[in-house]
Amino acid sequence: MSQGVIIVGAGPVGLMLAGELRLAGVDVVVYEKLPAATGESRGLGFTARTAEILDQRGLLARLGEFRWGRQGHFGGVRIDFGELAENHFGVMGLPQSRTEELLEKWCTELGVTFRHGCEVTGYTETDEQVVIGFEGPDGPGQDSALYLVGCDGSRSTVRTLAGIDFPGLAATRGMYLADVVGAGLRMRPIGERVPGGGMVLSVTLEPGVDRIVIHEPGIRPDHGVGELTFTEVADAWQRMTGESVHHASARWMTALTNATGQAAQYRRGRVLVVGDAAHDHAPLGAQGLSVGxxxxxxxxxxxxATVNGRAPEGLLDTYHDERHPVGAELIRNTLAQSLLYLSGEEMEPLRAVMRELVEVPEAARHLAGQVSGLDVRYDLGAGGHPLLGARLDPALELTRPDGARTRVAELLHAARGVLVVTGAAGAQAAEPARGWTDRVDVVTGSWNRADAAGPAGIPETVLLRPDGHVAWTGPQDAELRTALERWFGTAV
Ligand SMILES: Cc1cc2nc3c(=O)[nH]c(=O)nc-3n(C[C@H](O)[C@H](O)[C@H](O)COP(=O)(O)OP(=O)(O)OC[C@H]3O[C@@H](n4cnc5c(N)ncnc54)[C@H](O)[C@@H]3O)c2cc1C
Known part of the structure; x- marks a missing residue:
């Protein structure tokens, strides 16, 4: 008998998926080619929506100290998130390694099995299962599962083995990134333009350590891994800023490009791809980890639900249908940001127009909604309440019949469906959900009215999917029973 799911890659995305599957009782094994975490941090924080999804699993509170970022930008055009009606603040300056540590600890608590030091090299698929081949510390081996998920980064082996196309744009620009120890630099957190088409960015990672990013026209976009030297980085920094960091050293450095790619299919048979394996882009908008x-x-x-034999017809395919457009939008907005960030003086008129536009609250909100991830709204059919398919703000509060106050985020900790029935709707509104209580929690109470002032208002009754998106609202939408069947399968 095969176990449920094999995940390839213990990066942030593989870890998040492993935890989600374990919450639903699925057996998960994660294969990771590295023997142990490197402690390296590519990402430095995450967006508002990602903070929300971590909060929905009770993980945000476990992160320890971090700071919220009021200062947003779109390709270097400053957007003050503090001026917007909705809270788009993301988590800033948090090393990716800390997010990964937290997720790995959570997975271990939930009983995920890890096979570190095992590189997945091949697989075969039958009607019933997937059999992988791997190279491990004790030599080659095989393992099987009902499904195989590639969370193995932008050069995904799983995606390649599955023959999934990865169309995109080839690199045209190169950048250097280095975590510099002992330089004590002036901060340029959203980047500064340098006459002649360059851009430099610097942020403090911790006392005495600064991350710098350098775009200088002429940097090769095809630097091989490990080819870059600190002297090249320091020389480029001096040419761009006039400051010397030659006396310092680099704790980590890498060359980056603006290449893009997106998996044409997020699912092929029993194989799926997630995170960077599904979409790759220049990291200038700091959204890759978040979208993953x-x-x-x-x-x-x-x-x-599919592994547990409870999924309604077509449920698994909604992963591609819902997330492929989000990946395409991510690539579009980071390409637009790269143009603004990395082009020369010829882009200045457009930057000036953008600076004017972001003074218009609606325009600023639109761009902020894209980069924060708060505006993702899945297409769950025409009509219906404006919140249908969107996320329900996890900060909304319910007052329960016993007077206790509960945030929406807390209702989602178990990653189950939730039907919220408020006083206005009456207890009989929950009646149709009786056959689904093994998968859907029914919660009664009344919305804290101070929260209900949003443009869409808060519906009397809301069916939430485990990801926090609204699957149905009452009394506006059609039958609750139809929505329950569509997302959670047949009643018992
Ligand atoms: C310089 C830089 C800065 C960034 N900054 C941000 C930021 O501020 N915010 C943000 O949201 N994103 C940022 N990103 C993007 C972010 O780092 C990635 O989107 C994120 O790491 C993707 O996670 P992942 O789990 O999909 O892939 P990865 O983190 O790449 O993890 C893939 C894992 O799979 C393993 N693996 C690969 N092949 C195999 C195999 N065959 N068998 C077994 N294991 C395998 C690898 O060892 C690795 O551990 C940045 C990226 C870069 C390069």
Whole structure:
């Protein structure tokens, strides 16, 4: 008998998916080619929506100290998130390694099995299962599962083995990134333009350590891994800023490009791809990790229901249908940001127009909604309440019949469906959900009215999917029973 799911890659996305599957009781094994975490941090924080999804699993509170970022930008055009009506603040300056540590600890608590030091090199698929081949510390081996998920990064082996196309744009620009120890630099957190078409960025990672990013026209976009020297980085920094960092050293450095790619199919048979394996882009908008974690939370409960034999027809395919457009939008907005960030003086008129536009609250909100991830709204059919398919703000509060106050985020900790029935709707509104209480929690109470002032208002009754998106609202939408069947399968 095969176990449920094999995940390839213990990066942030593989870890998030593994935890989501375990919450639904699925057996998960994670294969990771590295023997142990490197402690390296590519990402330095995450967006508002990703903070929300971590909060929905009780994980945000476990992160320890971090700071919220009021200062947003779109390709270097400053957007003050503090001026917007909705809270788009993301988590800033948090090393990716800390997010990964937290997720790995959570997975271990939930009983995920890890096979570190094992590189997946091949697989075969039958009607019933997937059999992988791997190279481990004790030599080659095989393992099987009902499904195989590639969370193995932008050069995904799983995606390649599955023959999934990865169309995109070839690199045209190169950048250097280095975590510099002992330089004591002036901060340029959203980047500064340098005459002649360059851009430099610097942020403090910790006392005495600064991350710098350098775009200088002429940097090769095809630097091989490990080819870059600190002297090249320091020389470029001096040419761009006039400051010497030659006396310092680099704790980590890498060359980056603006290449893009997106998996044409997020699912092929029993194989799925998630995170960077599904979409790759220049990291200038700082959204890759965030979108990957959201992919994982979109897929987790659907794959779990499929493995557990409870999924309604077509549920698993909604992962591609819902997340492929989000990946395409991510690539579009980071390409637009790269143009603004990395082009020369010829882009200045457009930058000036953009600076004017972001003074218009609606325009600033639109761009902020894209980069924060708060505006993702899945197409669950025409009509219906404006919140249908969107996320329900996890900060909304319910007052329960016993007077206790509960945030929406807390209702989602178990990654189950939730039907919220408020006083106005009456207890009989929950009656149709009786056959689904093994998968859907019914919660009664009344919305804290101070929260209900949003443009869409808060519906009397809301059916939430485990990912926190609204699947149905009452009394506006058609039958609750139809929505329950569509997302959670047949009643018992
Ligand atoms: C310089 C830089 C800065 C960034 N900054 C941000 C930021 O601020 N915010 C943000 O949201 N994103 C940022 N990103 C993007 C972010 O780092 C990635 O989107 C994120 O790491 C993707 O996670 P993942 O789990 O999909 O893939 P990865 O983190 O790449 O993990 C893939 C894992 O799979 C393993 N693996 C690969 N092949 C195999 C195999 N065959 N068998 C077994 N294991 C395998 C690898 O060892 C690795 O551990 C940045 C990226 C870069 C490069």
């Amino acid at each position: 974690l959201q992919d994982a939370v979109n897929l987790g409960w659907k794959l779990a």
